[in-house]
Amino acid sequence: MSLIVQKFGGTSVADTEKIRAAARRAIRAQQQGHRVVMVVSAMGKQTDVLLELAAGVCERPPAREMDMLLSTGEQTSVALVAMAIHDLGAKAISLTGGQIGMKTDNSFSKARIRSIDTVRIERLLDEGNIVVAAGFQGIDDDLNITTLGRGGSDTTAVALAAVLGADACEINTDVDGVYTTDPRILPEARRVDVISYDEMLELASLGAGVMHSRSIEFAKKFSVPIHVRSSFGDRDGTMIVAQAESESAAVSGAALTKDEARVTVLGVPDVPGISRTIFAAIAAQKIAVDMVVQNVGEEGKADVSFTVAGNELASTLAAVQSIVDQVGASGVTHDSKVSKVSVVGLGMAKQKAVAAKMFRALADAGVNIHMITTSEIKISALVPRDQATQALRAVHEGFALHERPADAKTWNEIKAETNVEADVNDVVSRLQNDALEALTLTDIAVVGGQARVTLDGVPDRVGVAADMFDEIGRAGIFVDMIVQGYDGEHGSTSVSFTIDEAELEDALKVAKEICDKHAMRNVRSAKGITKLSVSGIGLRSHTQVGTVLFDQLATADINVEMIATSELQVNVVIDSTKANQATERLKTAFADALS
Template identity: 85%
Template structure:
């Protein structure tokens, strides 16, 4: 008999009528022949009410007691849902996180799942019960109640689906699926039938609130199909699986991260170890760094720019103030009035001119670009916050995201191709060697025979980036990494990009033409460089990845020339004669995480 995990968020159980509706949906699934596990969040604004109560008691309540308090929200919900199922003539048992055997570490408010003992759930299912499990919570080795942090109920649901070998994990929510962008911002946003784990991970990290990135990491790691659908209808929604909706469309979604802040450390000595010092200091403050750009230095110094959430700016600046003298940097600047617009798609890894199309769309909307960073499946641009909505609309239209691709797979096609017997034994075996949320790296690789071109004195004007990369594309040159750094005091920026070494002469020729056309200051080129990539699941949630990478490179005296990051990769450019040593060191440092 197949097994389904159904997760219901707070809006889906916000009142008694919605609780009854959730109960009816679970009963219908059971009557259709499935064994059913429900994962339930706290009712509506219940968590906010509990937080308010805590603030009235104490300005700084202990983290352990906060977890004890907040966990009660889900316990109320699961009991009421079980009561509703009983009232409709079916059997149900409600369980707390501890009762379902969900063990975590002891990091209160942001605990990580270490293991799940499924014995009790299996026995209750075998007895004909619908199991109603509390999301968001577990227990540590000392039986303290812990909570999993933001998106914790999603994480609970997908983790249970993994260890139970579920056929699917249904995320029932107040929207009917995943959209090409936030439909609250763009009415023309289209619901997609299918999206890949990798694309969803990137979109989740960019603020697509329908799913939290930790839950997608679980799903990708254990190949759990996720079905995002509406709590209030039985219509099919969006399947999140390994493959994309379209094999030919370069972009599957666009996202806007409104509340960003840009920080730039100016005049950092261009020697090994500087990146490690900067990002270690920030990581120590538990600040997640996003859009990292280190451009190629001049006169022995480089500028390092990155973005953080607007609310983390104050902590970030304080961390940098403490190390500025030891860095020997010239200073720190910041801008808290910027937003990030991004496009994501597996197809862009194999298609030219995707970046140029995005830059042209922004230029035609008269939106200036402050920073650029790219990865294999994501391009992000930092733009003025007062132009953020126009930027999102422009890129959404440029890639025709409101239209279904001609080769798009249907929900039923994906469902059929993912129908397989769950290898529960394999999951259990993997759990014996790994904590559920342990960092999983899929590869540490080098791309040799690369070259780099840098344009200095790029005018900070609308349309310049579009002109540059359209002309490079017309020359038939495939560009890999692109970074655009800080807006200098003279109103100019620097832009670097990597190409295959065989294309360096042609790329420099085009760059010199662009330099003359836009009155830029200089063109610099270099061969003999290599892109070093660390790829895996959980790079964002395991913030130590970047720290370890930079520590290893610094200890080996290896200088980092360029940096670009994403949800799935950390990419750095280094000298080719140091690439083998760098890769060996990283493989040793991350040996336990490599799979």
């Protein structure tokens, strides 16, 4: 008999009528022949109420007691849902996180799942029950109640689907699927039938609120199909699986991260170890860094730019200022009024001029670009915050995301073509090693035979990036990494891009024409460089990856020329003569995480 895990968020169980509606949906699935596990969040705003209560009695509540308190929200919900199911004539039993056998570490408020014992759930399902499990919580080795942090109920649902070998994990929420962008910002956004794990991971990291990236990591790792649908209707929704909706479309979605802040460390010596020192100081303050851009140094100096959440700017500046003298930087600049617009798509890795198309769309809309960073399936540009919505609409229209691609496939078509069943034995074996939520690296790879072109003195004005990459695209040159930092004090910046070494001569010819057209300062280039990529699942939630990478390279006296990051990869450019040494060091350092 097939098994379905159904997750219901807080808005889906916000009152008694919605609780009964959720109960009816679970009963209907059981009547259709499925075994059903429900994962339920706290009702509506109940978590906020509990937080207010805690603040009223204690200025700094102990983390353990906060987890004890917040876990009661889900316990209320599961009991009420089980009661509703009984009242509607079916069998159900409610279970806390500890009762479903979810073991975590002891990191209160942000615990990681270590293992799940499914024996009790399986027995209860075999007895004809709908199992109603509390999301967001587990227990540690000392039987303390722990909570999983933001998106915890999604994480619980997908983890249970993985260990139980479920046919699908339904995420019942207040939206009817995944859209090409936030429909609250752009009403013309289109609901997609299918989106890939990788695309959804990138979109989730960019603030797409449908699901938290941690739950997508689980699904990708254990091949769990996720069905995002509305709690309040029967529309099909969106399937999140390994395949993309379309093979021809370069871009599947666009996202806006509105509240960003940019920090640039100016004039640091272009020597090994600088990036490690800068980002170690920030990591020590538990600040999550988003876009990271290090461009090629000029006259022995380089600029390092990165973005953080706007509310963490002050803490970030304090951390950076504390190491300015240590790294020999000439200064620090920042901008608190910027936003990040991004496009995501598996197809862009195989198509030329995708970046040029995005930059042209922004230029035509009169939007200036402050920073650029790219990965294989994502391009991000930092733009003025007062132009953020304008920028999102421009790229959404530029890639015609409101239109369904001609070759778009439904979930049933993809399922018929591929084997998407998870290997339950593989999941169980990894559980025995407490590896359910461990960092999983899929590859440490080098792309050799590369060259780099850098344009210095690029004017900070609308349309320059579009002109540059339009010309490069017309020349038929395939660009890999693109990095643009930011130096608002001088009214100009530098842009670097990597290409196949065989195309360097053609690229330099185009670059010099661009340099003359826009009165840039000069063009530089280099052969014999290699892109080193660390790819995997959980790079954002396991923040030590970047620190370990920079530490290993610095210890080996290997200089980093360029940096670009994404949800799925950390990319650096280094001298090709150091590539083998760097790869071996990283494979040793990450041996436990390599799959």
